[in-house]
Amino acid sequence: MKYYMLFLSFFVSCINLSKEKDISSKDLILKNIDLINGIKNSVSVLNLSDVSENIDIVKLELTEQSLLGDIENVFITNNDIFIVDYKNGILRFSKEGIFLNRIGRKGQGPSEYLSIPQMIVNEKLSLVYLLTTRGLKVFDYDGKYIKTIPNTLFEDLFFSPNGRILFTGEKFFLNNQLPILFPNKELWTLALVDTSLSVVKKFFNPSFRFYENEIRERAGSGNSLVRDQWTEQTKTHIDFYNDDFRMIYYGGDTIYQYIKNSFSPCYILDLGERPSFEMSHEWLKKVEFFSYLWLYDFYDTKDFFYFVLGKSKNLYTVKYGKKDGELQSLNSKSQIIEMKNPAFIHRRFKYMFELHNDLIGGEFKVDYKTNKYWCDIIYPSDLLKYYNIEDIRNENVKMKTSRDDYIKMLMDVKEEDNPILLIATLK
Numbered sequence: 001m002k003y004y005m006l007f008l009s010f011f012v013s014c015i016n017l018s019k020e021k022d023i024s025s026k027d028l029i030l031k032n033i034d035l036i037n038g039i040k041n042s043v044s045v046l047n048l049s050d051v052s053e054n055i056d057i058v059k060l061e062l063t064e065q066s067l068l069g070d071i072e073n074v075f076i077t078n079n080d081i082f083i084v085d086y087k088n089g090i091l092r093f094s095k096e097g098i099f100l101n102r103i104g105r106k107g108q109g110p111s112e113y114l115s116i117p118q119m120i121v122n123e124k125l126s127l128v129y130l131l132t133t134r135g136l137k138v139f140d141y142d143g144k145y146i147k148t149i150p151n152t153l154f155e156d157l158f159f160s161p162n163g164r165i166l167f168t169g170e171k172f173f174l175n176n177q178l179p180i181l182f183p184n185k186e187l188w189t190l191a192l193v194d195t196s197l198s199v200v201k202k203f204f205n206p207s208f209r210f211y212e213n214e215i216r217e218r219a220g221s222g223n224s225l226v227r228d229q230w231t232e233q234t235k236t237h238i239d240f241y242n243d244d245f246r247m248i249y250y251g252g253d254t255i256y257q258y259i260k261n262s263f264s265p266c267y268i269l270d271l272g273e274r275p276s277f278e279m280s281h282e283w284l285k286k287v288e289f290f291s292y293l294w295l296y297d298f299y300d301t302k303d304f305f306y307f308v309l310g311k312s313k314n315l316y317t318v319k320y321g322k323k324d325g326e327l328q329s330l331n332s333k334s335q336i337i338e339m340k341n342p343a344f345i346h347r348r349f350k351y352m353f354e355l356h357n358d359l360i361g362g363e364f365k366v367d368y369k370t371n372k373y374w375c376d377i378i379y380p381s382d383l384l385k386y387y388n389i390e391d392i393r394n395e396n397v398k399m400k401t402s403r404d405d406y407i408k409m410l411m412d413v414k415e416e417d418n419p420i421l422l423i424a425t426l427k
Contacts, residue, residue: 030265031325035307036272036293038327039316046319046330048355048364049398051301052374052424055359057406058097060418066091066099068418072116076373076423077123080141084119090130092141097421103128103143111145113137120167131165136197152197159185162232165197166190168240168371169258172197177250178232178281180219187212189236189249192261203263205249211277227344230281234296240371241300241426248298251280255298255305269307271295285347290336296351299369302427310334310349317353357422360403361392364422376422380413 048055058081060068068091073084081093082103090103105112118131126141136152139145154161162177174191188202208215218230232250239246245258248269255267274280275292282289290312299306303323309316315334320327339346357364368375378387389410397403409420 030268032268032270033305033307033320033325034270034327035295035309035318036270038318038320039293039309039311039329039331041327041329042331043328044330045356046306046317046328047358048424049358050319050355051304051426052359053427054425055357055364055399055402056095056421056423056425057360057402057409058093058095058421058423059409059413060093060097060421061099062416062418063099065102066093066418071377071419073119074368074370074375074377074421075119075121076368076370076375077121081421081423082119082121082128084116089113089116090119090128092143095423101143103139103141104130104137104145110148111137117161118164120165122167124170129165129167136165149196155182157197158182159187162235164235166238166245168245169243173245174199175236175238177235178215179229179283180216183216183219187215190247190263201261205252207249207251207277214278215281227284229283230278231283232281233285233348237295237298239298239300239369241369242302243371244300246300248295251277253295267305269295271309283346284344287336287347290347290349294349296349297353299353299366299374306353308351308353310351315351317355358395358397359399359424360406360422361395361397362387364424372426374424374426376424378410378420378422380415380417380419383410383413 067088068083068085069088070086071083072086075082079095081095083091083093085091089106092100092103094100106114108114113130113132113134115133116130120129128139128141130137130139136149137145138147138149154163157163157174158176160177160179160181164175166173166175172193172195174193176189186202187204187208189205190203191199192201193199215230218228234250236250237248247256248254253269253271254265256263257266271293273292275289279286279289293309293311295307295309297308303321305320305322307318307320309318313334313336315332317330318327334350337348337350353366355364365376366374367377387410389407392403393407
């Protein structure tokens with residue numbers, strides 16, 4: 001908290017981005033969320049029905065053109081599902097799971113790509129933007145190539161290949177992530193940009209102001225990592241629920257909301273004692289780092305925030321009521337994964353966000369979120385390991401007919417089939 005309190009003043013609870021013409025950041029009131037005590041209020045279950053009244057079960061059609069392997073991203077609109085697949089590129093399906101078309105193809109031509117680090121979908125204009133290693137390429141929904149936006153290589157836009165483009169409320173943003181691999185760049189974390197991705201306004205992580213020299217000294221070169229490099233273990237935490245842009249800087253304790261070309265703080269998170277900047281930004285995390293309560297992600301909904309936290313080998317999923325301030329924590333065991341090398345040990349905390357699926361049975365793991373949709377991917381190879389059909393059949397659920405359809409689909413799945421998507425529409 002010490003990194004941010006100097007930068008906070010009198011701001012308020014969050015409002016809808018659609019009202020930003022009428023709301024100023026001066027109208028916001030800062031609220032506190034006591035997570036350090038919230039994890040002590042343990043509950044046995046957190047239900048999906050608290051945030052969603054409907055779930056769609058989508059079996060993705062399998063054809064010669066639509067075979068899926070390793071899914072890297074899912075983007076859901078009102079009528080379409082876009083899948084980024086490691087081997088097969090971008091595939092578009094209907095909301096019923098019918099394969100519609102591919103977006104572009106792999107290759108080295110002007111309209112082709114070798115890899116796709118990121119996909120952005122503009123539903124209003126029916127455009128798909130692919131941030132590739134050869135620039136930002138634009139396609140229409142049918143997969144027709146339109147153009148490549150000039151000067152959009154990673155080194156043109158970011159200070160590392162970990163950067164990403166964000167799109168919400170008809171606005172584009174750039175998001176940087178340590179480590180620095182492209183030198184002589186400003187250390188901004190977010191930037192508002194125009195449609196050509198030229199920077200309009202920069203936003204700086206307030207904790208960097210005291211450590212800029214050290215961050216630059218502990219930078220790499222090219223695409224290499226060095227052992228003493230300072231990194232951000234996760235990207236800036238972002239949520240676009242209801243077209244509101246809320247974010248938490250890596251290592252931060254403040255939820256900011258984008259209002260009128262500025263990020264205004266609206267919630268302070270009490271996480272207790274914090275690790276030093278150096279300890280939290282080391283690439284090779286010490287064991288001591290994991291003894292602190294650390295935020296790994298957050299999720300926004302109409303009535304609740306959900307926070308995914310870790311401490312030691314404990315995983316906490318904390319639900320915060322926006323109206324009454326009530327905190328409930330689902331506590332479970334996780335693990336610190338160690339990748340051992342003769343010269344060093346790399347450690348990371350294993351986490352996920354999962355709620356009990358009391359709509360149709362089983363558990364709901366949020367693999368991807370898109371505005372008002374949460375998506376759980378069920379791979380055929382995981383069915384025997386993680387899904388007990390009899391338990392699902394015997395559960396008391398809210399959508400019994402859908403539960404029966406779900407069970408039938410699970411029983412009919414073949415190992416070579418495409419994954420099933422569970423898509424929860426948020427209230």
